[in-house]
Amino acid sequence: MQTIEQLADRLVEDAYILQASDIHIVPRKQDALVQFRLGGMLVTKHVLSKQMCERLLAHFKFLADMDIGERRRPQSGAMEMNVAHTTVHLRLSTLPTIYDESLVIRLLPLHSSLPLKQLALFPSTIKKLLALLNYSHGLMIFTGPTGSGKTTTLYSLLNVCRHHFQRNVITLEDPVEKRAEDVLQVQVNEKAGITYAAGLKAILRHDPDVIMVGEIRDAETARIAVRAALTGHLVLTTMHTKDAVGAIYRLLEFGVPFQEMAQTLVAVTAQRLVQLKCPFCEAECSPFCRQYRPVRRVGVYELLYGSELAQAMRAAKGEQATYVYTRLKDVIKKGIALGFLHEHVIESWLLDEATS
Structure with a gap:
């Protein structure tokens, strides 16, 4: 069974390889969806349990210097990760919903000016x-x-x-x-x-x-x-x-x-x-x-x-x-x-x- 750290790294790596612009973690009543924005459209990649989703959000918030204990107010943060020998800047945004926190991660590869x-x-x-x-x-x-x-x-x-x-x-x-x-x-x-x-x-x-x-x-x-x-x-x-x-x-x-x-x-x-x-x-x-x-x-x-x-x-x-x-x-x-x-x-x- 993969750890939360491995799951987080894999999500970012998969999104980068597929050239996704955003990762959406969307809470639902019984579980949570992980979706990638590919070419302007949202594509569902994984379904996570509530417990796994909470741990994953806490992990990302910790890495982005956000308040892990605060779940009732929107927060924003930023971090960098090395993916496939490339530094990727991540911009994170949380939003409280009726079920739990939602997280959107914007992927911004460094030195990525389009020809x-x-x-x-x-x-x-x-x-x-x-x-x-x-x-x-x-x-x-x-x-x-x-x-x-x-x-x-x-x-x-x-x-x-x-x-x-x-x-x-x-x-x-x-x-x-x-x-x-x-x-x-x-x-x-x-x-x-x-x-x-x-x-x-x-x-x-x-x-x-x-x-x-x-x-x-x-x-x-x-x-x-x-x-x-x-x-x-x-x-x-x-x-x-x-x-x-x-x-x-x-x-x-x-x-x-x-x-x-x-x-x-x-x-x-x-x-x-x-x-x-x-x-x-x-x-x-x-x-x-x-x-x-x-x-x-x-x-x-x-x-x-x-x-x-x-x-x-x-x-x-x-x-x-x-x-x-x-x-x-x-x-x-x-x-x-x-x-x-x-x-x-x-x-x-x-x-x-x-x-x-």
Whole structure:
């Protein structure tokens, strides 16, 4: 019979080998489920007894410096493990439920920036993004729902900025999603007084070339990010909006003056992750096929920049303007027509749009 330590190590190792993004431990009335998130879907891997589940949660909480005795309040922690000769950063989150604590473990392999050629469905998108990185100052916003690949895109582009353009890159995140040795990363810590706004002010005094702000959440952060772009820095950040145009309206809601937005906004990108059609499986990929396919999901991008962006800002201001650009729906349809994607991708995307 395997020990709790062996079970914990095996779960993390299996998740890493299968390229799972998360491990979910879900308590039920009589037992508990262990599920892996593979390609955006939850796949059940094990069923544990209540006693085994409690011991496993206590073991992970101990390793992540969390309070083992506290089971009534949500907690978060972090740790690192060596798996298959690779260091994997684990971010843990507990949540009390009606039966017991639930635990979600996010796997973040270190030094895991995705190669640019694997980032997008169409290489032309990457060429446009790299061309936009040549700006010495300005604001680039990446939008999309949680899990749409915004952080992966940002870190891949930051890696290019650091190693190919030789720029000083500083990030401000809550929490730090991926560890990067050659990039200065600042963790938001409101108890210590490091908010997004305070952190950005401090970063501006640290001679950065490129600043990555994890997310624009409030008016103060939006104004400081725009001001940083005005003072000669390239600022990359994220927002939660449905499409690229929505970011313009969100900035206006945050009280960013239209004149400053017009001077700083370089591009807005909306993105989604889509499942590639498997050349071997007719329907859904088996776990074995997932393991041996290095690229299963890629990003599709809606890019708004240049004259079309200027026209979109004019329309947001209430002026008469006409603009046409390639939408996410058009990119997905093109991928289906060329045989890269299943037809159900557009159906699920349209359903998401209708319910959002």
